[in-house]
Amino acid sequence: MLVDSHTHLDTSRFxxxxxxxxxxxxxxxxxxxxxxxxxxxxxxxxxxxxxxHPGTVFAGVGVHPHDATTYxxxxxxxxxxxxxxxxxxxIGEFGLDYFRMLSPREVQRAVFCAHLEMAxxxxxxxxxxxxxxxxxxxxxxxxxxxxxxGVFHCFSGNVxxxxxxxxxxxxxxxxxxxxxxxxxxxxxxxxxxPPDRVLVETDSPYLVPKPRKDRRxxxxxxxxxxxxxxEIRGTTFEEIAHITTANAVRLFGxxxxxx
Ligand SMILES: [Zn+2]
Ligand SMILES: [Zn+2]
Numbered sequence: 001m002l003v004d005s006h007t008h009l010d011t012s013r014f015x016x017x018x019x020x021x022x023x024x025x026x027x028x029x030x031x032x033x034x035x036x037x038x039x040x041x042x043x044x045x046x047x048x049x050x051x052x053h054p055g056t057v058f059a060g061v062g063v064h065p066h067d068a069t070t071y072x073x074x075x076x077x078x079x080x081x082x083x084x085x086x087x088x089x090x091i092g093e094f095g096l097d098y099f100r101m102l103s104p105r106e107v108q109r110a111v112f113c114a115h116l117e118m119a120x121x122x123x124x125x126x127x128x129x130x131x132x133x134x135x136x137x138x139x140x141x142x143x144x145x146x147x148x149x150g151v152f153h154c155f156s157g158n159v160x161x162x163x164x165x166x167x168x169x170x171x172x173x174x175x176x177x178x179x180x181x182x183x184x185x186x187x188x189x190x191x192x193x194p195p196d197r198v199l200v201e202t203d204s205p206y207l208v209p210k211p212r213k214d215r216r217x218x219x220x221x222x223x224x225x226x227x228x229x230x231e232i233r234g235t236t237f238e239e240i241a242h243i244t245t246a247n248a249v250r251l252f253g254x255x256x257x258x259x
Contacts, residue, residue: 001031002030002200003033003200003245003248004025004030004033004034004200005034005200005244005252006036006154006174007218007219008205008206009033013205018049021219021220022053024220025219028220028223029223030222032055032058033056033057034058034201034248034252035050036090037059037060037061038064039063039067040070043059043060043063043079046061047087050087051087055255059082059089061082062127063075064097066097066100068108069103069107079091080118091119092127092153093128094112094115095128095137097130097131100131109136112137116144117144127151130152130156134164138165147170148170149171151251156186171197172198173193173197173199176201177203177209177210177217179209179232180225180228190229191233195243198229199244200244201222202219202222205217209222209228211224226244
C-alpha cells in the first residue's frame, strides 16, 4: 500500500478518465492520494473530489506561488472555511517559485506568510512548493513557522539544503519523479533523510517517472519512485511502502476523524 502525497487529480488533463485513474491507482495498491489545490477554484475542485471518494482522495487548500496575485483576504477566508471540512488534510500547495517568477517576489512572500498563519489557525500541515527559492523559504519558516508541520513537496535541493529543511522538526521531504532521473543530487539526499521524515508523490499530471514513457503522469506511477527510493536506500519496496505510508498517515491524519 502506498500513498501518493501530491497529485493534481482535479486538473483538466484528467477530465476524460479521472474515475478510471483513481480506480487504477487503488487496484495497483496506491490506496490513498492527496490532491492539493493551486488556487480557490482548484481547492474547491479538490475538496469536491475528496468528498466523492471518501477515504481515498484527500484535499489540500491553498494558492500556488504562480497564482499568488489571486490571493486576497476574501480568498483566505474561503480557504479557511473549506479547511474545516474533514476531507481537507493540509494547507497548500503554497510556496515560493523564483524559477518562473509568475508573481512578484514580495507578493509571493506575503502570500506564503498568510498560508503559514492559516495552517496555524486550522492546525493543519503545510504542503510547500520550493523552486529556486530555498533560502527565502527557510528564512520565512524559521521566522514564522517553527511551530508548524508539513512537507517540502517534490524536493529538488542538495544535501545541505535538505539538512536545513530537516532542522525544522515538523517537516518531511517528499520525492517525486525526478528521483528516477540522472544528473541531480537527489540520490544523496534520499540516502540521508531519516526514515520517519520521507514521503513519495507523483505531482501528476506532471513529472512522469522513469521507466514510464507516458505523456501524462498519474497516481499509480508513484510505485516507480518508491522502487527507486528502495534501491537507493538499499532496502525493499515493502519497507519503503510501509514507512512512507506511516509518515503520510501521521502527517496528514489520514483516516482519523477531525473533531
Ligand atoms: Zn509544486
Ligand atoms: Zn503540485
